[in-house]
Amino acid sequence: MKVLVVGGGGREHAICQKLSESKKLTKLYCAPGNAGISEIAEIVPIGATDIEGIVNFSKENKIDLVVVSPDDPLVMGMVDALNKEGIRAFGPDKNAAIIEGSKVFSKELMKKYNIPTAKYEVFDNPQNALEYLKGAPYPAVIKAEGLALGKGVIIAKDYNEAQGAIKSIMVDKVFGASGNRVVIEEFLEGTEISVLAFTDGKTIIPMKSAQDHKRALDNDEGLNTGGMGAFSPSPIYTKEMEKECMEKIFIPTMEAMNKENRTFRGVLYFGLISTKDGVKVIEYNCRFGDPETQAVLPLFSGDLLEVFEAIIDGRLSEVKFSFKDEKSVCIVMASGGYPQKYETGYEIFGLDEAKSLGVSIYHAGTKHKDGKIVTSGGRVLGVCAQDKDFKRAIEKAYEGVKKISFTNCHFRTDIGKKYI
Ligand code: AMP
Ligand code: GLY
DSSP: OEEEEEEOSHHHHHHHHHHHTOTTOSEEEEEEOOTTGGGTSEEOOOOTTOHHHHHHHHHHTTOSEEEEOSHHHHHHTHHHHHHHTTOOEESOOHHHHHHHHOHHHHHHHHHHTTOOBOOEEEESSHHHHHHHHHSSOSSEEEEESSOOTTOOEEEESSHHHHHHHHIIIIISOTTGGGGSSEEEEEOOOSEEEEEEEEEOSSOEEEOOOBEEOOEEEGGGEEEEOSOSEEEESOTTOOHHHHHHHIIIIIHHHHHHHHHTTOOOOEEEEEEEEEETTEEEEEEEESSOOTTHHHHHGGGEESOHHHHHHHHHHTOGGGOOOEEOSSEEEEEEEEETTTTSSOOOOOBOBOHHHHHTTTOEEEESSEEEETTEEEEOSSEEEEEEEEESSHHHHHHHHHHHHHHOBOTTEEOOSOTTGGGO
8 A cells, every 4th residue: 555644743753653564555655754754754745734735646646545644734624635536544534623623612512522621711802801811710721722833722820921821812813813712721730641542433442541741841840842752651540540531531522523423533632631520631632642652652563554444444443453561751852942942954963873772763853964864843853762661661762862962952851750
C-alpha cells in the first residue's frame, strides 16, 4: 500500500515509524514532514492544511491511504475532501472533528449525555462575560471556543486577569474567529492524564495512558507549551480508574457522537483530570496527542496500518494488537525562548551518538540545510526510551539527551521524576 501521512512534527515521526514497520506498506510519503521523517518516508513539500494540494497529490500518485494527523486539517474537513474524490483517509470527518474544533460543542455534548466535566457558562459577547466574571469563583478558567495552537486557555486568578483574558480573546481577537465565543469554567484540581483511544464508532480501545508536561520549566513552572515531555503509562491510572473511565467517559462519548449523527472514526484523545470527585474530562482532541504519541506508540505491538484500515471499515473489534508492559519516556528538546520568541537555523550535533545508545529520536522542528540537520521550530526533538523500570527509562532518555546539542537548547530535567 502507498500511504501518505499529513503533518510534520514529532507525533507524525512516531506514526511514520510504526507504519514503516507494517508488512502491507510498499511506499510511505509524508507532507510536509521534517529532516528525521525524511529517513523513513519520501517528503512531499505540501503544507498540512493545503487540502487541495493533498487531494491532488493523492490522486496523481494513486495513494491508497492518507493519514490525516493534525487537528487543523481534520477540523477543516480534509478527510471529507479526500473521501469525496474516492481516496481512503484515516481520521474523523469534519462532522466528528468538531469534538475538538468547538469547545462549546464538546461542553454541550458532555452536559447532554452526563459525561463528567467542569461546570461552565458560554458567552458570545464580552460585556456579559465580564458581568459574570465579577461574581465568579477564582481561579476561573477562560477558553476560546476554537483551535488556538493549544494556547487558548487562560487560568485567571482574579477579576483583573480575567478582564485581560476577555479583552485579548474576544476584543483583540488574538486567536481570530476562535475567540468569537468563550467558555468560562470552574477550576478543577487534580492530576492530568491523557488517554488516546482507537475507535470506529462501535468499539473503543484505549491505548496505554500517558502524562504530559505542559509547562516550559522544571517543577511545572513557566509558560504553557505544546508539551515538554511525556511518559506512559501514568502511575496513578489504576485498573479501577480505567474501568470508571470506560463506563462513565469513553463508551458514553462514543455513543453520544453516534446519537448526534457524528460517528467518530479515528483516534479520540481524552484529556482527563483525576479529582476528589472522580475523573472528569478537561478536553477532547480528535487525533493523537503530541508528545504523548512519542511515548505511547513505541509500546504498541501490532500492525498500525491494519488498525487504521480496520477503523475506516468499522471492524476494529477484529484486529489483534497489544501494548508492551514497559515504561516509556519522551523528553522534548526545544529552542531556547520557546513558547515565546526563539531563533532557528542552528546545527544539531550528536544525533547518531545518541541513537547508538538505543534511544529513539523523533524529530519535530528540524530540516536539512547545506547537508546538515538544523533547528526549524520551537520544539525540535523528542528523545525517547523504554525499559521495564521507570527510573531506568528516564535515565536512558536523559543519557540520549546529553549526547545532543544545539545553540540555545532547552529541555526540562524533571520529566517523570515526581513518580520515582
Ligand atoms: P485544554 O486546551 O482545554 O486542554 O486546556 C489546556 C490546559 O489548561 C489543560 O491541560 C489544563 O492544564 C488547564 N485546564 C483546562 N481546563 C481546566 C479546568 N477546568 N481546571 C483546571 N485546569 C484546566
Ligand atoms: N499534548 C496535548 C495535545 O496534543 O494537545
